Structures are given as C-alpha cells and as structure tokens.
Amino acid sequence: MAEQPGLAELAETLGFCEQALQYQFHDQELLLRCLTHASIARIRLDSNERLEFLGDAILGAIVCDQLFGMYPDKTEGELTRVKSVVVSRTTCAKISADLGLERCLQLGKGLADHESIPLSIMAAVFESLVAGVYLDGGFDAVSVLVRRVMIPEIERTVETSHGKNYKSLLQQLSQKSCRGMPNYDLMDEKGPDHSKCFKISVRIGADQFVAAWGPNKKEAEQRAAQNAWCQIQGQDAPNAADM
Numbered sequence: 001m002a003e004q005p006g007l008a009e010l011a012e013t014l015g016f017c018e019q020a021l022q023y024q025f026h027d028q029e030l031l032l033r034c035l036t037h038a039s040i041a042r043i044r045l046d047s048n049e050r051l052e053f054l055g056d057a058i059l060g061a062i063v064c065d066q067l068f069g070m071y072p073d074k075t076e077g078e079l080t081r082v083k084s085v086v087v088s089r090t091t092c093a094k095i096s097a098d099l100g101l102e103r104c105l106q107l108g109k110g111l112a113d114h115e116s117i118p119l120s121i122m123a124a125v126f127e128s129l130v131a132g133v134y135l136d137g138g139f140d141a142v143s144v145l146v147r148r149v150m151i152p153e154i155e156r157t158v159e160t161s162h163g164k165n166y167k168s169l170l171q172q173l174s175q176k177s178c179r180g181m182p183n184y185d186l187m188d189e190k191g192p193d194h195s196k197c198f199k200i201s202v203r204i205g206a207d208q209f210v211a212a213w214g215p216n217k218k219e220a221e222q223r224a225a226q227n228a229w230c231q232i233q234g235q236d237a238p239n240a241a242d243m
Contacts, residue, residue, distance in 0.1 A: 010032070013103070014028060014032065014104075016104060017031065017101065017104040017129075020100055021129060021133065022145070023133050023137065023145060025132070025133075025137075026137070027135075027136050030132050030136055031132060031136075032106070033046065033047070033128075033132070034048050034051055034125070034128040034129045034131070035101075035104050035106050035128075035129075036048055037106060037107050037108065037111065037121060037124075039108030040106050040108040048124065048125065049124075051131040053131075054134070055127035055128050055130035055132075055134070056127050058131060058134050058142060058146075059092075059127060059146060059150075060087050062142070062143055062146040062147065063086055063146070063150055063154070066146075066147055066150065066151065066154065067079045067154065070154065071158070081216065081219065082157050086153050086154050088197070088213060089119060089120060090212075090213050090240070092123035092124075092126045093119045093120075093122035094240070095149050095153070096125055097122060098149075099149075101122070104125075105117065105121065107121075130145070130146060133145050166222050166223075166229050167182070167222060169225070170182050170202065170228055170229045170232075173232060177232070179204045179207070180205045182204050182225065183203045183204070184201075184221045185200065185208075186198060186200055186217070187200060187201050187211050196216075197213050197214065197215055197220075198213065198214055198215075199211050199220065200212060200214065200217065200221050200223075200224045201224055202224045202225055202227065202228035209224070209227055209228035209231050209237070210224075210228075210237035210240050211224060211227070212224040212227050212237075212240070212241050213239075223239040224239070226238060226239060
C-alpha cells in the first residue's frame with residue numbers, strides 16, 4: 001500500500017480488514033495501529049510492535065486451551081509440538097495471506113514497492129490484530145477469532161503428524177512417475193537445544209520442492225513431503241516456509 005493513503009482509501013482498507021476478521025472495531029485508531037509497520041510510523045510506539053508482543057502471548061494461550069480440550073489423551077510433549085507449529089511465524093503468515101491482510105498493511109515506501117511482503121511482517125500483523133481485537137472487544141471476542149482460524153491449522157498439523165504418512169505417499173508417487181527416490185535436505189534450524197525447529201526441503205532428482213518448518217526433524221520431513229506431494233500434483237504447497 002502506498003504511503004499516506006487518502007481518507008476514503010483508508011476507510012475502505014479498514015473495512016476490508018474488519019470483514020476479513022469478522023469483527024468490527026469500536027476504536028478505528030487501534031485497528032490502524034495494528035496494521036501500521038514501523039517503516040511508516042512517526043515513532044516506533046505508533047507502530048504495531050507492542051501489539052505484536054501482546055498478541056503473541058494471547059494467541060499462545062488460546063491455542064493451548066484449544067489443544068488441551070481437543071486432545072485429552074495427548075501428552076504435554078505432544079501438545080507442545082503441535083502448538084509450536086500452529087503458532088509459528090510460518091503459520092501466522094499463512095493465515096494473514098489467507099485473510100488477504102497484505103492489502104491492509106501500512107508500509108513505508110521501500111517495503112510497499114516490493115512484489116512480496118516478508119513473512120515476518122505478515123506474521124506480525126496477524127499477532128497485532130489478535131491483540132487489537134482483545135483490547136477492543138475483550139477475551140471472548142478474540143477467542144472467537146483465534147479459534148475460527150486456528151482450529152483448521154491444528155487439525156491439519158495433527159493429521160500431518162499422526163494421520164497420513166506423506167513420506168510414504170510421496171515415495172509411492174515418485175516411484176510411480178519414475179522420478180527417483182525423495183531426499184530430505186536440512187535447510188536451517190533455529191531455537192535452543194531443548195526446543196529446536198527444523199526447516200527441511202524435499203529433493204527428487206534435480207527438483208527441489210518448497211521447504212517446511214517442523215518442531216522436530218520427523219515432523220518437518222512429513223510437512224516437507226506433503227509440500228512435494230501436493231506440488232507434484234499441481235497443488236499449492238500447504239506448509240510453505242520462508243525460503
């Protein structure tokens with residue numbers, strides 16, 4: 001979005017955001033701050049950075065509560081692994097993209113002129129809006145929003161981890177199409193030793209497929225395999241990581 005939008009354009013943008021969230025803000029200035037990146041803010045306190053900090057905590061609490069209720073037979077370790085994927089930067093950015101929030105962001109000229117918005121900014125705006133809905137409408141309002149967008153991500157993460165074996169499905173598909181055996185390349189890893197996340201990409205012959213993050217190597221490989229399996233069939237990669 002260009003710098004300094006007109007009032008009519010700004011009102012249209014805020015209205016689109018509210019429609020995407022299925023929530024109408026009482027405080028429009030708060031909504032605007034949720035969407036304002038530091039690159040265009042007069043001072044950093046006018047940007048969404050503080051809101052991102054609060055939203056991250058609220059998002060984690062609601063997701064934990066949802067997981068605790070949905071999966072009474074899962075251990076603390078299993079719940080933690082699912083949560084780490086669901087509240088990850090990659091998933092938050094995906095939700096922002098699914099909601100079309102890139103058209104709502106208020107960015108400085110340097111960022112606004114780029115063809116694609118960095119994943120970190122897309123993730124941050126979702127977390128900021130979580131905080132904004134909480135401050136504007138209370139915990140019940142933000143709980144409705146978070147559960148609506150996160151339950152499908154929770155179910156997809158659990159299915160990928162404990163349901164379909166995409167590594168096996170991908171091997172069958174690649175052999176059937178005479179592509180050769182899939183190889184799993186470790187692209188990156190982050191976090192302390194007790195809580196690392198891993199970024200893995202599938203390579204089949206000369207083809208490298210979209211990488212995926214996971215809370216351990218096994219789950220990262222499953223998510224990367226799902227990406228490759230979908231891409232071979234002409235579908236979008238469901239677990240796209242920042243490449």
